[in-house]
Amino acid sequence: MDSLLRYFDMLCLIPKAPNSISTPEILKKLQNMCYAVDLRTVQRDLVKLSASPLFPIANTENTKPLRWFWIDNSSPMQLPMMSTDEALTFKLAEMFLEPLLPPSVRSRLAGYFDLADKRLKESKFEHWVEKVGVVPKNLPLLPAEIEPSVLAVVYEALLKNRRFKATYQAIYKQPKTYEINPLGLVFRHNSIYLVATIFDYTDVKQLALHRFKDAELSDRIVSVPKNFVLNDYIAQGNFDYPVDNHLQEITLKLKVADFLKQILLETPLCTNQRISQIDDEHYLLKACVINTEQLHWWIRSFGTGIEVLEPLELREFFAFEAKALNEMYQ
Amino acid sequence: MDSLLRYFDMLCLIPKAPNSISTPEILKKLQNMCYAVDLRTVQRDLVKLSASPLFPIANTENTKPLRWFWIDNSSPMQLPMMSTDEALTFKLAEMFLEPLLPPSVRSRLAGYFDLADKRLKESKFEHWVEKVGVVPKNLPLLPAEIEPSVLAVVYEALLKNRRFKATYQAIYKQPKTYEINPLGLVFRHNSIYLVATIFDYTDVKQLALHRFKDAELSDRIVSVPKNFVLNDYIAQGNFDYPVDNHLQEITLKLKVADFLKQILLETPLCTNQRISQIDDEHYLLKACVINTEQLHWWIRSFGTGIEVLEPLELREFFAFEAKALNEMYQ
DNA sequence: TATGAAAACGTCCAAGTTTGTCGCTTTGGT
DNA sequence: ACCAAAGCGACAAACTTGGACGTTTTCATA
Numbered sequence: 055m056d057s058l059l060r061y062f063d064m065l066c067l068i069p070k071a072p073n074s075i076s077t078p079e080i081l082k083k084l085q086n087m088c089y090a091v092d093l094r095t096v097q098r099d100l101v102k103l104s105a106s107p108l109f110p111i112a113n114t115e116n117t118k119p120l121r122w123f124w125i126d127n128s129s130p131m132q133l134p135m136m137s138t139d140e141a142l143t144f145k146l147a148e149m150f151l152e153p154l155l156p157p158s159v160r161s162r163l164a165g166y167f168d169l170a171d172k173r174l175k176e177s178k179f180e181h182w183v184e185k186v187g188v189v190p191k192n193l194p195l196l197p198a199e200i201e202p203s204v205l206a207v208v209y210e211a212l213l214k215n216r217r218f219k220a221t222y223q224a225i226y227k228q229p230k231t232y233e234i235n236p237l238g239l240v241f242r243h244n245s246i247y248l249v250a251t252i253f254d255y256t257d258v259k260q261l262a263l264h265r266f267k268d269a270e271l272s273d274r275i276v277s278v279p280k281n282f283v284l285n286d287y288i289a290q291g292n293f294d295y296p297v298d299n300h301l302q303e304i305t306l307k308l309k310v311a312d313f314l315k316q317i318l319l320e321t322p323l324c325t326n327q328r329i330s331q332i333d334d335e336h337y338l339l340k341a342c343v344i345n346t347e348q349l350h351w352w353i354r355s356f357g358t359g360i361e362v363l364e365p366l367e368l369r370e371f372f373a374f375e376a377k378a379l380n381e382m383y384q
Numbered sequence: 385m386d387s388l389l390r391y392f393d394m395l396c397l398i399p400k401a402p403n404s405i406s407t408p409e410i411l412k413k414l415q416n417m418c419y420a421v422d423l424r425t426v427q428r429d430l431v432k433l434s435a436s437p438l439f440p441i442a443n444t445e446n447t448k449p450l451r452w453f454w455i456d457n458s459s460p461m462q463l464p465m466m467s468t469d470e471a472l473t474f475k476l477a478e479m480f481l482e483p484l485l486p487p488s489v490r491s492r493l494a495g496y497f498d499l500a501d502k503r504l505k506e507s508k509f510e511h512w513v514e515k516v517g518v519v520p521k522n523l524p525l526l527p528a529e530i531e532p533s534v535l536a537v538v539y540e541a542l543l544k545n546r547r548f549k550a551t552y553q554a555i556y557k558q559p560k561t562y563e564i565n566p567l568g569l570v571f572r573h574n575s576i577y578l579v580a581t582i583f584d585y586t587d588v589k590q591l592a593l594h595r596f597k598d599a600e601l602s603d604r605i606v607s608v609p610k611n612f613v614l615n616d617y618i619a620q621g622n623f624d625y626p627v628d629n630h631l632q633e634i635t636l637k638l639k640v641a642d643f644l645k646q647i648l649l650e651t652p653l654c655t656n657q658r659i660s661q662i663d664d665e666h667y668l669l670k671a672c673v674i675n676t677e678q679l680h681w682w683i684r685s686f687g688t689g690i691e692v693l694e695p696l697e698l699r700e701f702f703a704f705e706a707k708a709l710n711e712m713y714q
Numbered sequence: 715t716a717t718g719a720a721a722a723c724g725t726c727c728a729a730g731t732t733t734g735t736c737g738c739t740t741t742g743g744t
Numbered sequence: 745a746c747c748a749a750a751g752c753g754a755c756a757a758a759c760t761t762g763g764a765c766g767t768t769t770t771c772a773t774a
Contacts, residue, residue, distance in 0.1 A: 147477065166496070373713035379710070
């Protein structure tokens with residue numbers, strides 16, 4: 055029984071395919087976990103485990119301290135088993151994420167989606183796919199593809215606080231190689247941007263991940279500019295949607311069309327919104343919200359379905375825009 | 385060694401907490417898997433396994449065929465271990481899904497997000513959170529909460545093709561109990577809708593999941609109306625965003641502002657889009673897209689940043705709307 | 715309420731497995 | 745070329761496993 059636990063812990067110590075761990079390293083780690091075992095035992099156990107098709111582990115046969123790893127492309131085994139509920143939720147999440155995340159990011163979770171598939175199939179619940187639909191809220195734009203090896207380096211650099219060397223091709227320019235000092239990742243518009251400084255300059259740049267041609271981890275530690283905080287950097291409007299009045303909260307009064315009432319009742323703008331009837335076809339909406347560019351987009355997207363009443367500033371903003379739009383189409 | 389595999393398969397047979405499996409059932413299933421074991425052995429094994437903190441399984445002590453289950457609230461164990469890459473991707477997915485999925489749906493995956501957390505913590509990579517940001521594309525509306533027990537019944541009913549009895553409270557109406565014949569789930573606007581018929585009527589209804597007060601599985605099998613296909617039902621515009629001309633593909637010509645060029649280059653509208661310069665501040669975009677309501681939203685949301693040139697029909701549609709909008713604000 | 719089938723659980727013991735030890739071979743670095 | 749470290753085969757002692765059997769408990773049916 056004790057050995058069962060040891061087997062388990064051993065299997066946990068072994069990393070997935072690109073990485074590996076040597077037999078003596080496993081021994082040391084097991085001893086740290088208070089298993090009083092011999093190297094010979096560890097060797098024997100590994101051979102035994104790898105013989106079973108349940109545990110697809112293998113070693114590098116030609117090196118002398120043998121290095122062990124899990125053979126790739128297998129979806130993870132898991133205890134307790136994934137429930138059908140979880141499997142369904144995974145598939146739903148996959149549907150949601152599909153138009154949002156670039157393929158190389160999504161593919162990191164492919165094993166889990168496969169596991170969910172298997173689970174639903176073995177339960178004879180295959181037909182669920184025909185029973186689920188998504189009505190997208192956004193126009194599905196094509197997410198830009200990111201070179202998987204670049205993504206791996208960027209992930210590792212951010213996690214380990216290390217810089218990396220990379221070739222970046224700005225639009226309409228020749229590719230150039232820089233040493234990147236990564237500060238953070240920002241997702242926007244189905245694209246991923248690296249916020250970083252370059253070489254030893256101090257100005258913060260935004261680099262689209264899909265424009266990197268290659269990347270290689272360096273040994274230099276990341277240096278964070280004084281007072282740099284990613285969320286502040288975003289809030290300052292560095293991602294081309296400046297937050298108008300520094301996150302000012304406003305009391306919004308909108309005259310909304312009939313059909314919008316339903317939507318707003320179900321997914322309110324804020325917890326304390328109020329809706330009252332104006333006439334047969336219009337309702338008055340009151341809500342406290344933060345005056346962001348996203349709010350403007352949202353209001354615009356309903357066209358004549360929303361009329362901004364207050365604050366007056368915002369009404370004038372939209373009135374001006376309506377006038378400009380009308381003139382544009384003359 | 386053979387017994388290790390048996391332990392593993394035994395653990396796989398045990399379901400999570402609300403469900404359970406009796407010792408004789410486990411015996412039968414193991415025998416089907418060609419394990420020639422005695423009931424006594426199974427009993428002993430289960431006691432042994434449950435004694436280890438690694439396998440939080442327990443039994444119902446007062447029933448006579450003892451029923452075994454995994455004690456809840458533990459995040460799943462998995463082999464091979466979740467890599468840091470996967471863990472990071474899970475956390476990113478969580479950030480994305482947070483404003484999209486209702487809490488009760490998201491909570492089904494909580495174990496995996498916790499696992500990802502643990503993994504990142506034990507790797508001393510805790511600071512990644514400060515290094516990732518999301519610039520939301522949409523106004524974050526509050527997703528409507530769904531009663532977890534209702535969600536469970538709806539999931540089960542859909543998977544097992546069974547009807548259920550439920551109390552539904554339509555807006556401004558008294559709650560009523562119906563027998564629901566579920567046909568499919570549709571996600572729209574951060575809300576989830578059940579497409580279903582009621583009792584033995586044949587008209588297809590849409591029922592918001594968050595308006596169900598309770599639900600209980602019934603034994604009656606679902607009957608699908610003739611020719612009902614969920615995706616067709618959605619495409620027919622039953623979710624209040626009718627697809628204008630039956631998924632007609634149009635060749636779009638837009639005059640777009642400078643800043644939109646960047647966005648469109650990175651996340652194109654379609655694979656064959658063309659962008660050419662008109663003047664210092666404007667570009668011509670050509671793309672073949674499907675003429676959906678989402679496209680209209682998208683165009684509207686950029687205000688004066690987009691002028692529709694072709695097709696003429698669409699231009700006139702927006703010209704008319706601009707005029708109406710301008711008049712509205714006079 | 716009696717009866718019987720089924721499951722849980724204790725104990726014994728033989729068969730089988732595990733594991734430390736030792737010795738030999740192979741490998742890689744200095 | 746040498747040495748340290750790891751792989752590998754063999755062996756025997758120690759330990760674990762698992763079937764057999766008996767007793768007790770529970771639940772369903774007569």
